[in-house]
Structure formats: C-alpha cells, structure tokens
Amino acid sequence: MKPSILVINCGSSSLKFALTDPATGETHLSGLAEKLGLPDAGISFRHGDSKHSQRLEEGNHRGAMHAIIQQLQHLALFDSVAAVGHRIVHGGEHFTESTLIDNDVIAGIEACSRLAPLHNPGHLLGIRSAIESFPGLPQAAVFDTAFHQTLPERAYRYALPIELYRDHAVRRYGFHGTSYRYVSEAAAEWLGKPLADTALICAHLGNGASAAAVLGGKSVDTTMGLTPLEGLVMGSRSGDIDPGLFGYLGTCMGLDTQGVTDLLNKQSGLLGLSGLSNDCRELEEAAAKGHAGARLALEIFAYRLAKYISALMVPLGRLDALVFTGGIGENSATIRARVIELLGFMGFALDSESNERTIRGKAGRITREGSVPAIVINTNEEDMIARDTARLAGLTSH
C-alpha cells in the first residue's frame, strides 16, 4: 500500500482534513468536522464521488479524530497513513521552515499563541489529539508565516519604538506562505525558468486576501502584517485603515479595543462596503443587477489590490509574472480584468477570452502574448503540507 499523509487544518471549532498521496497530490479521502464544542457537532466525508455526514458522539477534536480513524478503517485506508501534517497559522520568528513536531515545537507554537489567539490554540488541540490517535507516527508542522521569514528588516519592521519589536515581537509576519510557496514553484515551472531566477508578484485572493513579492523563490515583501488584518480589502476584514480609527471610534461610538477589532475583522471589507455579503460571487451577481454597494465594494477591492501590486514592484525591480490564486483569484474573471486594466501602465494587456475561460480549476495565461504574463494557478496548500511532511518523515527526498 502506498504511503499517504493525513493533512490536518484545525481551528478552534473545526477540523478540516485530507488524506493525500504526497507523490501524486491525489486526495483519497477528505472532510470537515464543524461546530466542535457545540451540541450539534458533526463531520462530513468525501471519498471519490461519494459524500456523507454524521453527528459526532463526542463533539470535540478528539471525537472528530476518532471518527476520521473509523472512516479510514472502514475504507481500508488506515494502514496507508504514514505521517500527519498540520497547518499552523503563526510560527512567529521561531519557525522559518516546516518541522517535525516534538515537545519543543509544541512549546514554540504555544508561545506564538498570543500572536494568533484565534488560530494557534485550535492547532494545538489538533496536534494533541493526532498524537494521541496516531502514536508513533511522525507529525509535522507547516507554518503560514514561515515563507515570509526571508523578508528584509526594512519590509518587516513597523515605524514604532524599538521596544515593541524587542520586547513584544511587534513586526510584520505575513500569511498565506504555504500557498505562495506552492504557486511560486508552479509559476517557475510554467515560465520554464529555475525558481531562483524568477521575480513574481502573487495574489492569494480568498475570503482572506494578500499579495506577496517573491524574488528567486523567497518572499521579499507582503501585504499582511502582525495579524492577517493588514493590507488588502478582504471578505469581512478591512485591510489597511488609519490606526487613528481606534481612538476616534472610542470617542464617538464608545467602542473599546475589542469592539473596534471585531468591527475591522468581521463587519468590514466586502461585507461592510456592500452592506450585502462577504462573498465575491454573490456581489458580482448583485452588481450585475445594479446593486450600487456591491459595485463599489468590488471596485475598491480591485483598486486596493492594483495599488499594492504596483507597490510590490519596489523590492522586485522587474517582473516575470503576476500570479492570481485563491477562490477569487482562480474564479473571478471580473476582478482580474479590472486589476489588469488598472495596471496597464506596467505592461499588462488582458486577453479577455482567455480570462473568461480560465475559471473553475483551469490554469494559465490571461494576458496577451507579448505583454507581461498574468497567470492563474490553482493553489494547493494541502499538497504542499503533504509534500513537506513526507520529506520530513523521510518518505521522500524532495
């Protein structure tokens, strides 16, 4: 039986998983446990074309892991699991690359919890229940922040008193690193160039959205910062705002820090601007019917993105390709067309037909031959996590 990797992406109340062949990227079984900690916790499985859901007897992370094991046994896949790979949002400055998990690594992830209080504690629950469920199997941690640890100081420091960095780890970290690593490797392959010779701007546009400048396969700047709130307009996150907003809303609305933070994370972005939805596809449908808020939200999303893409040229100095990925980047021909139009001065010329065609899993160039390439690549963070885990577990050499 060929060895496969169980990839786990654990939140505080959810657990997403995929059983992946690290050699081919093929997924044998995947699923999602939701509402963990609530009475109606449940889990859904997808195996080939068949799907099914069930309630969880024990509605927590451990119960979800037991249900996954039962399902693996039922499908005779259990013995193929050779290692477990965990997606970890924040690795701070501790972790510059993926690593096998031991007690020191767990302590390091715990130490980073104050930087990602909504994510790292959930990851630790996942790690602990996976160690309990798969004793003896190698477990690896793959960090969203690690890829951006190559940022030079001029890009990662805020113009704040030095003590904040020295004593409180206040700096820009950047996120979506696993996706950027995957798409930059794929882009180098598409360009037919060694990764070390490439200059890329990659835009990961999903419900969370960011962009990164990647030079020679290394991140040199990115739009997210200390937290995933900085930078682009997102589904329900504001992206950049004037930090003076905190004091102002305190005075005129009586909001405390948590109140403003919640507003910026959960009620802003496309949702706040449109007053309708955080979902790009829904907004495109509404905009087509004349909804003014939806139109404005999409225009501001595209404008902010174009502005940042041009800013990311500063650390690169040249560009081999602009890469679109994530749910919006891979599917929204409208957003891509608007961004390419706004960036015409950089040498992009849209191939409208190819842009309209390159959706739903298709990949490739959406600008005309002879102009600067903008390409769509379907990201696959699970595959990257599986590949790293297999390498660290000694199952593959690359």
Ligand code: AMP
């Ligand atoms: P992700 O977080 O990567 O799953 O991306 C989610 C975002 O992708 C949501 O805003 C979706 O509306 C958007 N999306 C998915 N499919 C489409 C589509 N066909 N057209 C426009 N946006 C889409």
